[in-house]
Amino acid sequence: MNTDERAFTSHGVSSRTLAERDAAHVWHPYTQMKTRPAPLGIVRGEGVYLYTEDGRRLLDGTSSWWVNIHGHSHPVLNEALARQARELEHVIFANCTHRPGVELAERLVDVLPHGLTRVFYSDNGSTAVEVALKMASQFWSNRGEVRRTFITLHHAYHGDTVGAMSASETSVFTRPFDAMLFGVVRAEAPYCYRCPLGLTRETCNVACLGDEPDAASSRAEAWTRTLAQQLERHGTDVAAVLVEPMLQGAGGMIVWPAEFLAGVRRLCDAHGVLMIADEVLTGFGRTGRLFACEHAGVSPDIICLSKAVTGGYLPLGVTVTTESIYAAFLSDDRTRTFFHGHSFTGNPLACALAVASLDLIRDTDAVAKVQQIESWLRRGLQPLVDHPSVGEVRVLGGVGIVELVVDKTTRSAGGYLDTVGPALSQAFLDCGLLLRPLGNVVYALPPYVITEAETAWMTAQMADVIDRVTSR
Numbered sequence: 001m002n003t004d005e006r007a008f009t010s011h012g013v014s015s016r017t018l019a020e021r022d023a024a025h026v027w028h029p030y031t032q033m034k035t036r037p038a039p040l041g042i043v044r045g046e047g048v049y050l051y052t053e054d055g056r057r058l059l060d061g062t063s064s065w066w067v068n069i070h071g072h073s074h075p076v077l078n079e080a081l082a083r084q085a086r087e088l089e090h091v092i093f094a095n096c097t098h099r100p101g102v103e104l105a106e107r108l109v110d111v112l113p114h115g116l117t118r119v120f121y122s123d124n125g126s127t128a129v130e131v132a133l134k135m136a137s138q139f140w141s142n143r144g145e146v147r148r149t150f151i152t153l154h155h156a157y158h159g160d161t162v163g164a165m166s167a168s169e170t171s172v173f174t175r176p177f178d179a180m181l182f183g184v185v186r187a188e189a190p191y192c193y194r195c196p197l198g199l200t201r202e203t204c205n206v207a208c209l210g211d212e213p214d215a216a217s218s219r220a221e222a223w224t225r226t227l228a229q230q231l232e233r234h235g236t237d238v239a240a241v242l243v244e245p246m247l248q249g250a251g252g253m254i255v256w257p258a259e260f261l262a263g264v265r266r267l268c269d270a271h272g273v274l275m276i277a278d279e280v281l282t283g284f285g286r287t288g289r290l291f292a293c294e295h296a297g298v299s300p301d302i303i304c305l306s307k308a309v310t311g312g313y314l315p316l317g318v319t320v321t322t323e324s325i326y327a328a329f330l331s332d333d334r335t336r337t338f339f340h341g342h343s344f345t346g347n348p349l350a351c352a353l354a355v356a357s358l359d360l361i362r363d364t365d366a367v368a369k370v371q372q373i374e375s376w377l378r379r380g381l382q383p384l385v386d387h388p389s390v391g392e393v394r395v396l397g398g399v400g401i402v403e404l405v406v407d408k409t410t411r412s413a414g415g416y417l418d419t420v421g422p423a424l425s426q427a428f429l430d431c432g433l434l435l436r437p438l439g440n441v442v443y444a445l446p447p448y449v450i451t452e453a454e455t456a457w458m459t460a461q462m463a464d465v466i467d468r469v470t471s472r
C-alpha cells in the first residue's frame with residue numbers, strides 16, 4: 001500500500017467499497033483467497049435480514065454460521081450489552097468473579113439436562129470441546145488411571161483447534177494438519193440415508209450401535225466399527241465417547257434417530273466411560289428441544305455449548321459437567337488442578353448477553369416457535385424428494401436439509417468440494433437469500449424470528465435454485 005492510500009484509510013473515509021479494501025489486507029476463514037468471489041460488505045442487520053453496502057437485503061438463512069437465534073440487532077440484547085458495558089466489560093476470571101458469570105451458571109444449571117451442575121467458561125465452540133476432552137482425560141488421571149482413547153463418530157465435526165480437529169472426521173478440513181493431530185478411535189454414525197451396515201431405518205433397530213449381535217449385516221467390516229464393538233475392543237483405555245447429539249452438522253447435516261442417542265448413553269454406562277455431548281450447534285432450541293439430548297431423555301457427563309448461547313452476539317464457550325467429575329479435581333495436591341484457561345474466560349459482556357438470551361428464549365417461547373418452523377420447513381422442502389437430483393430431505397427443528405446426488409440409484413454425490421455448492425450459493429444470493437451449502441448438502445437454519453411467509457419464500461427459493469442449478 002502506498003502512503004497516500006494509508007492516509008486515506010486511516011481516516012476511515014474511502015471511496016472504495018468494503019470488498020475492495022478487504023482485498024488488500026483481510027484473510028477469510030475456509031476461503032481460497034485466490035479464486036473467491038468478492039465478499040459481501042454487510043453494513044446492517046435487523047431481524048432475519050442483512051443489508052449490504054450496495055443496498056441489497058438478504059435473508060440470513062444460516063443464522064450467520066448457526067449462531068443467531070433472536071434475529072440481528074435485537075433491542076433487548078442491544079440494551080443488555082450496553083448496560084453490562086457501562087458496568088464492567090472484563091476482568092480476570094481466575095481469582096475474580098462477577099454477577100453475569102455467576103448468574104449465567106445458575107441459569108444454565110436450571111435448564112440443562114439433569115446432573116450438569118459445574119460450569120467452565122471458554123471462548124468458542126472449539127475451545128468448549130477442547131476443554132471437555134482435557135477435563136475427561138484429567139478426570140481419569142486424577143483418579144490414578146491413564147486412559148488414552150477417545151471414541152468419536154464418522155462424519156463428526158467438533159471444531160478447528162488441535163484436539164477438536166483430532167476428534168473430527170478426517171476430511172478436507174483436517175488433512176493439511178495430519179501431522180499435528182492425535183489418533184482417536186472412530187465408530188459408525190447413524191447416517192440412515194447411507195447406512196454403514198446397508199440396512200433400512202424401518203427395520204434396522206439401530207443396529208449401527210453394534211450391541212445386538214444377530215443384527216450384523218453383510219457389511220462385516222462396518223460392524224467391527226460400531227460403537228459397541230469399539231468400546232469392547234478398547235475397554236478401560238477409553239476416556240470418553242464424544243458425539244454431536246441428533247444432528248451432525250458440518251459433516252453433512254446428518255439427522256439421527258433418537259434411539260441411537262439413547263444407545264450412546266446406555267453403552268457409555270455399560271462400559272463405564274464418560275459421554276461428552278457437543279451441543280455447540282444443537283443447543284438453545286435449534287433442534288426443537290432446548291437441548292438435543294432431551295430428544296432421548298439423556299444427560300451426558302459433559303456438555304459443550306457455544307454459538308447461540310449469547311443469542312449470536314459474542315463468542316462464548318461453556319463446558320458443563322457433573323459434581324462427581326468436578327470432585328475428582330478437588331485435592332490438597334495442587335497438581336490435580338484443572339490447568340486450563342483463556343484471557344477472556346467468563347467475559348462479562350458475553351455472559352450478560354447469554355442471560356438476556358435465556359430470558360428471551362423463555363419470554364418468546366422460542367422452542368415452541370422452532371417446532372412451528374419445523375412444520376413450515378417440512379411443508380416447503382418435502383415435495384423436493386421427487387426431484388431427480390435430490391437424494392433425501394431431512395428436517396429437524398429449525399434445520400431444513402436437502403442432500404443432492406448425481407445419481408439417485410447409486411446415491412453418488414460430490415461431497416464438500418462439489419462445485420455445485422458455490423454455484424448454488426451464488427444463485428441463492430442473486431435472489432436475496434444467504435445460504436452456504438456444504439458441497440452437495442443444502443441446508444437452511446434461519447433465526448427463530450423468521451415468519452411463516454418468510455419461511456415459505458425461503459423454501460420456494462431453495463426449490464427453484466436447486467432445480468435450475470442441477471439441471472444445467
Ligand SMILES: Cc1ncc(COP(=O)(O)O)c(C=O)c1O
Nearest residue numbers: 124125126157158159249280281
Ligand atoms: C458441533 C460443533 N462443535 C464445535 C464447533 C466449533 O465451534 P467454533 O466454530 O465456535 O469454534 C462447531 C462449529 O461449527 C460445531 O458445529
